[in-house]
Amino acid sequence: MEVVIVPDAKAGGELIAEAMAELLGRKPDALLGVATGSTPLPVYQALAARVRSGAVDASRARIAQLDEYVGLPAEHPESYRSVLRREVLEPLGLGMDAFMGPDGTAEDIPAACAAYDRALTEAGGVDLQLLGIGTDGHIGFNEPCSSLASRTRIKTLTEQTRIDNARFFDGDIGQVPHHVITQGIGTILEARHLVLLATGEGKAEAVAATVEGPVAAVCPASALQLHPHATVVVDEAAASELKLADYFRHTYAGKPAWQGI
Numbered sequence: 477m478e479v480v481i482v483p484d485a486k487a488g489g490e491l492i493a494e495a496m497a498e499l500l501g502r503k504p505d506a507l508l509g510v511a512t513g514s515t516p517l518p519v520y521q522a523l524a525a526r527v528r529s530g531a532v533d534a535s536r537a538r539i540a541q542l543d544e545y546v547g548l549p550a551e552h553p554e555s556y557r558s559v560l561r562r563e564v565l566e567p568l569g570l571g572m573d574a575f576m577g578p579d580g581t582a583e584d585i586p587a588a589c590a591a592y593d594r595a596l597t598e599a600g601g602v603d604l605q606l607l608g609i610g611t612d613g614h615i616g617f618n619e620p621c622s623s624l625a626s627r628t629r630i631k632t633l634t635e636q637t638r639i640d641n642a643r644f645f646d647g648d649i650g651q652v653p654h655h656v657i658t659q660g661i662g663t664i665l666e667a668r669h670l671v672l673l674a675t676g677e678g679k680a681e682a683v684a685a686t687v688e689g690p691v692a693a694v695c696p697a698s699a700l701q702l703h704p705h706a707t708v709v710v711d712e713a714a715a716s717e718l719k720l721a722d723y724f725r726h727t728y729a730g731k732p733a734w735q736g737i
């Protein structure tokens with residue numbers, strides 16, 4: 477696992493957008509796995525800016541969703557499908573034909589989950605999966621004690637995650653769904669490159685457990701330690717609990733620029 481400590485969220489966004497740009501340069505129809513939440517927004521903004529300036533051609537990019545609320549109609553402004561249309565697809569100039577995601581309103585949720593796992597495989601697999609992290613160490617919506625081998629399935633949100641996400645629902649926890657569909661940890665680990673971005677002090681403990689703790693289902697993000705190409709990008713605040721911060725700084729500073737992340 478590589479840990480890159482950047483000065484701030486904007487720098488993190490630029491670094492990851494550059495990795496996506498490089499990927500699209502060598503594989504124009506790359507399948508980009510994207511996450512919701514506030515953390516990844518600087519990545520999407522930086523990538524969209526490169527597309528607008530002509531530095532990147534994203535016209536053949538494909539976008540795969542990580543997780544979704546169960547029961548919110550697709551057109552609800554806070555369904556993750558709507559969020560990704562607004563924050564990722566439209567800014568990149570992509571239509572919904574470039575998008576794949578699980579159906580949170582399906583009558584048969586287990587069948588919809590299995591269909592999504594199959595669709596990801598049939599699409600050739602995710603090339604680069606961008607992840608955020610919950611304050612409890614969740615990735616996607618894989619809450620603590622999720623199986624590290626899990627596939628896409630329905631999960632129940634913890635109270636803490638519903639409190640954290642209430643800000644997207646007028647601060648009203650009553651509006652935050654209890655159930656979600658999420659790519660499983662086993663599904664996520666099949667992506668070719670995992671890039672986790674964490675910013676702010678609120679994520680420092682979860683980041684330390686992810687990077688320096690044991691691989692344990694109680695911290696789902698620690699499963700990244702099992703992946704051959706995982707990059708954790710953190711700002712100074714999110715890095716503040718890392719015991720090996722100086723080592724990570726030193727290693728990254730000595731890395732040849734052509735290697736990217």
Ligand SMILES: N[C@@H]1[C@@H](O)[C@H](O)[C@@H](COP(=O)(O)O)O[C@@H]1O
Pocket residue numbers: 511512513514515516542543607608609610611614615616617637641
């Ligand atoms: N399902 C999403 C996660 O994918 C995201 O990583 C997390 C953190 O969000 P934020 O980046 O806003 O802190 O929120 C939600 O729970």
